[in-house]
Amino acid sequence: MSLVQHVSSINGVDIGYIKTLTPCEVQVIITLLACWCASGIVFGFAALKPVMISEGVYQNLCSETVLPKEGNVCRAQDLRLNLFFMVSSITANVSALPVGTILDRYGSRWCGFIGCAVLAAGSLLMAFSFSGRVDGYIAANLMLALGGTFIFVPSFRIANAFPKYTGTIVALVTGAFDASAAVYLFYRLAYEKDPVTFSPKRFFLAYLAVPACIFIALLTIMPAHDYQTTQQLEVKIEEAEDVTQDVHDSDAEIESNSELWQVRTDRAKHRKDQLRKIDKVFGDKAERKQRQEWEEERHETSRVWGVLHGLPAHAQMKTPWFILILLMTVLQMLRMNYFIATVRSQYEFMLRSVRQAEMINDFFDVALPVGGVLFTPVIGLLLDNFSVPATLAMIVLLTTSTGALNSVPTVWTGYLTVILFVLLRPYYYSAMSDYATKVFGFGTFGRVYGTIICFSGLVNFAQYLLDYLTHGPFHGNPIPINIFLATAGLIVGAALVAFVYIAEKRWREEKAEYDEERQRLIPEEEEEEA
Numbered sequence: 001m002s003l004v005q006h007v008s009s010i011n012g013v014d015i016g017y018i019k020t021l022t023p024c025e026v027q028v029i030i031t032l033l034a035c036w037c038a039s040g041i042v043f044g045f046a047a048l049k050p051v052m053i054s055e056g057v058y059q060n061l062c063s064e065t066v067l068p069k070e071g072n073v074c075r076a077q078d079l080r081l082n083l084f085f086m087v088s089s090i091t092a093n094v095s096a097l098p099v100g101t102i103l104d105r106y107g108s109r110w111c112g113f114i115g116c117a118v119l120a121a122g123s124l125l126m127a128f129s130f131s132g133r134v135d136g137y138i139a140a141n142l143m144l145a146l147g148g149t150f151i152f153v154p155s156f157r158i159a160n161a162f163p164k165y166t167g168t169i170v171a172l173v174t175g176a177f178d179a180s181a182a183v184y185l186f187y188r189l190a191y192e193k194d195p196v197t198f199s200p201k202r203f204f205l206a207y208l209a210v211p212a213c214i215f216i217a218l219l220t221i222m223p224a225h226d227y228q229t230t231q232q233l234e235v236k237i238e239e240a241e242d243v244t245q246d247v248h249d250s251d252a253e254i255e256s257n258s259e260l261w262q263v264r265t266d267r268a269k270h271r272k273d274q275l276r277k278i279d280k281v282f283g284d285k286a287e288r289k290q291r292q293e294w295e296e297e298r299h300e301t302s303r304v305w306g307v308l309h310g311l312p313a314h315a316q317m318k319t320p321w322f323i324l325i326l327l328m329t330v331l332q333m334l335r336m337n338y339f340i341a342t343v344r345s346q347y348e349f350m351l352r353s354v355r356q357a358e359m360i361n362d363f364f365d366v367a368l369p370v371g372g373v374l375f376t377p378v379i380g381l382l383l384d385n386f387s388v389p390a391t392l393a394m395i396v397l398l399t400t401s402t403g404a405l406n407s408v409p410t411v412w413t414g415y416l417t418v419i420l421f422v423l424l425r426p427y428y429y430s431a432m433s434d435y436a437t438k439v440f441g442f443g444t445f446g447r448v449y450g451t452i453i454c455f456s457g458l459v460n461f462a463q464y465l466l467d468y469l470t471h472g473p474f475h476g477n478p479i480p481i482n483i484f485l486a487t488a489g490l491i492v493g494a495a496l497v498a499f500v501y502i503a504e505k506r507w508r509e510e511k512a513e514y515d516e517e518r519q520r521l522i523p524e525e526e527e528e529e530a
Contacts, residue, residue: 003161013470024161025223028169030217031158034112035176037183037210038119039152042088042145044184046343049081051184051191055130056201056450057081057137067226073345073473082341084138084464088145089337093457095149104446105117107225108154113217115150116211118143123211151214152177161223166296171376178372178426185365230440264349275311304388304504309441312446315438321503324496325435326452331336331492332399332428332458335485339406339421340368346478354390379430388438389501391431396493398424403486407479 052058053073058081062074073081103111122143125136155176159169187240190198208248308316316322339346343364382390402420405413436449474480 031155032176034214035155035180039148039177041183044181047184047388049190050128082467088141090457090460091142091145094454095146097335097454099149099153103154108157111150111154115147119147119211123204123207124520127201130200142153175373175376179369183367233250268488305438313444330459331489332455347414364418367422372426375423392497399489407482454528
């Protein structure tokens with residue numbers, strides 16, 4: 001039973017609300033498990049790719065004269081495997097906008113049902129593809145990516161189950177998404193132990209248990225309706241604190257003063273009971289005040305909070321605030337997905353050693369999910385305690401350092417590149433959404449953020465061009481691509497940091513002048529009224 005079911009439109013919260021606290025905890029745990037098992041498994045492609053190569057997927061594309069050596073892959077096969085991942089990564093990003101629209105209209109439960117159906121279809125098609133019956137690998141991976149988005153995007157709403165711990169739950173959901181890349185890692189480890197018992201066909205048939213369990217949980221344990229937001233609960237608090245609700249128009253029909261006093265006393269008691277029940281979930285007045293002061297301090301720290309709040313989305317998208325973060329995201333998303341798809345082949349070329357490249361790839365398979373989970377709490381602290389210009393500057397420093405190290409053909413730089421990459425990836429996505437909230441506001445967040453992710457996803461089709469250039473004119477050498485992406489990221493990133501720093505100072509000066517002028521006019525207005 002959900003919070004919406006317990007909170008009536010007039011009276012506030014019924015007595016059953018407190019009894020749902022334990023089920024709420026179970027719902028949060030189930031949501032995290034669902035995200036961990038299903039939300040972003042396609043981003044564990046680096047772990048699945050060796051299995052696909054071992055199974056001979058797309059090996060038919062190799063000509064007889066350039067058949068891959070054992071444990072290696074030919075150019076055409078590698079391009080098709082990278083396309084397999086590219087389509088899924090684009091789908092995961094582009095689908096965020098329509099999934100968000102469906103979520104707003106129909107709620108988390110229906111998104112979950114759709115996600116389960118699409119995940120099941122993708123698993124079945126993947127199993128049939130590995131059995132040799134059909135060549136549906138790309139379509140199946142697309143479905144797994146789409147199903148994962150339908151599971152992931154609505155998961156943030158479960159944070160409203162515990163308004164006092166919203167930030168913690170959101171961080172856990174984000175960490176669960178990063179951890180989902182480990183699903184293919186665990187499978188690959190099992191496959192290497194016994195390829196027959198743990199064949200890809202059997203794995204994907206067994207994976208059907210994941211959408212099945214999520215579907216059952218949606219029907220039995222998860223809330224039928226989404227929990228009310230913090231803003232909606234604040235309205236309930238105002239209603240519960242309004243003493244005028246103790247007096248009704250129907251009181252005129254009560255002739256006895258003692259009876260009237262008793263009726264109004266009962267109403268006041270009921271109203272205060274509702275307020276106490278909300279306080280247990282949302283925090284009492286002192287906690288709410290402390291949380292509000294903390295939010296105001298966080299807004300002040302950001303230096304840019306509210307700079308474009310109130311403007312329509314189309315007007316916001318015409319400003320450099322939007323255009324520069326869009327270009328930055330396009331470049332970073334392209335670079336991240338290119339690295340995920342090619343980490344092994346890059347270091348095979350740069351190190352001239354299949355074994356060392358495998359070791360770096362294996363380290364990456366583990367570090368990608370683990371790094372995201374462990375770094376998530378630190379990300380929250382960084383975003384809360386550093387200004388937006390400082391955060392962007394750190395991101396530019398990290399992206400440039402990662403790109404530079406990724407262009408140096410040594411073993412130690414390979415490992416260091418992986419470490420920086422697995423820290424940068426969750427940090428960038430979190431910082432981008434944080435930037436969108438602080439600069440553009442919650443009113444247009446869905447459209448602005450969705451447009452950035454959707455457009456960046458579409459541009460990721462250029463990843464296929466990067467693969468073609470690497471295998472074609474550059475003869476397998478990834479260094480020119482890495483240098484280009486690092487340089488482009490540095491130029492756009494530096495422009496973004498410089499603009500935000502200058503625009504923020506100008507905006508705050510104008511705001512201070514406006515506030516000073518307003519304060520100066522207040523005494524004059526009071527004198528006129530007198």
